[in-house]
Amino acid sequence: MTLRLFNTLSRELEDFVPFEEGVVRMYTCGQTVYDDVHIGNARTYAFWDTLRRYLEWRGFRVFHVQNITDVGHLTDDADMGTDKVEAAARDEGLEPMALVERQLGRYYRDMVDLNVERHYVEPRATCHVQEMVETVEKIVDNGYGYVVDGNVYFDVSRFDEDYGYAEMSGMDPGELEAKPRVKEDPLKRNSADFALWLKAPEEHIMRWRSPWSTGYPGWHLECTTMARRYLGATIDIHGGGKDHVFPHHPNERAQAIAATGKELANYWIHAGFLTIEGEKMSKSKGNFYTAREVIDDLGGDSLRLYFASSHYRKDADFSFEDVEQAEAGVERIRRALGRLESAEGGRETYLRREIQVMRNDFTEAMDDDLDTPLALQAVFRFVRESNKSLDNRREVLLEASDAIRKVCGVLGLQLDREVEVDSGVVDILLEQRERLRDEGRFDEADEVREELLGMGIEVQDTDEGFRWTAT
């Protein structure tokens, strides 16, 4: 069995073979920290996290770099050079870097609650401008860039002739036309060309020195430069949202090849969108939720299970109801773990075979381009098996719970519950209830149960006595 990934470059499922045996170098496009992480961003970052954890499950050593963009590139109007970070900072009356630091804090809090692991390196764009300038110099030296009035542009038609530009997106550079709403930069030779370096207008705060002008880098440059800086000339996996299929990734790729003659990445992976009521969420329509509000409402595990329950390349239509469904699924898994870990066990060992079945099914599903919904099927099937198998030896039950935790861990589930209760009081009430039940005073026993429920303690009676969980 080998892992197969859908490579946007070939539009086919391909066997995944890393450049160096046993090691995976991956780079994914990260957050521009001028605003809060929304659930669409969260889905994509959670997916990279699952991909990375799965590669590790498969035995690879993974170097995963995800950038932090702390400078805003351009907004709608390509000519004006307005910077998103700068614009957001102005709106809030903050210095740009103060805004960045605040948003970065919020970003990390979201990632922690989503159980997205820290990345190997999290390079910041503003720390690498000098290296971006060097990339542009190489591109110009190799004849793929041209300078006009302090600006530098990438010559797409020249690149297309030499290497082919349309491979990933299917977009023919000759047929590219700017949308009517975009004011075409008159300094470009062709519509398909894009900026490598732009001269900063007087009022522009973000500005760096370069051989061509005091200005700022084109927005495709940071990934090209930082991926190579930390992972080497050709990386294994480059990921991003599917909106990057064009123009961002073809341009990154073109820059990298133009600068060094080497392919930037062997596998290009693109994640689908989360929509709301069938429409892409966007700031202007206001139809989006922040990851924070969903996490606060339903918890990180619910969100991770919700994400895992649809395939990463497919668009998914977000609704709170669906996350609530996922929450119920998380509870089902948690209860099964509770049973396995607290049961006394018996003498059987047949559950061991089922553990192996689950692991195999899980791996097979994940090998098929990270089919997490199918992988979940294996988990839930095993949950049912284990619920029926508490007559197995205790060590087997613990193996089973460990297997569930590991497999769910790949999907980013933590499955632990915060318990903050005064166990002394709880124990007294539980004891009291048992006594009342023994005496047949059920009405009073039920009152105690209600009282416990009010404290967040749910009591359940089982064959082996009562059990309680914190809600």
Added chain:
RNA sequence: GCCAGGGUGGCAGAGUGGUAAUGCAGCGGCCUGCAGAGCCGCCUUUCUCCGGUUCAAAUCCGGACCCUGGCUCCA
């Protein structure tokens, strides 16, 4: 217009030629003092529509309809 991807049962969502996974919700049963959880069964001859290929199609071919995204801000 050009490029890309979709339409599966109440909901979500797998499934690329051979009885439609799995989860959620609902209903019935077992269990229970009751409840919950758990287990068993049902909802489920149907996969947007129309043709075709095949012993056999949600799955392959042809056509239609509908939806979403990208086309230089975007996960």
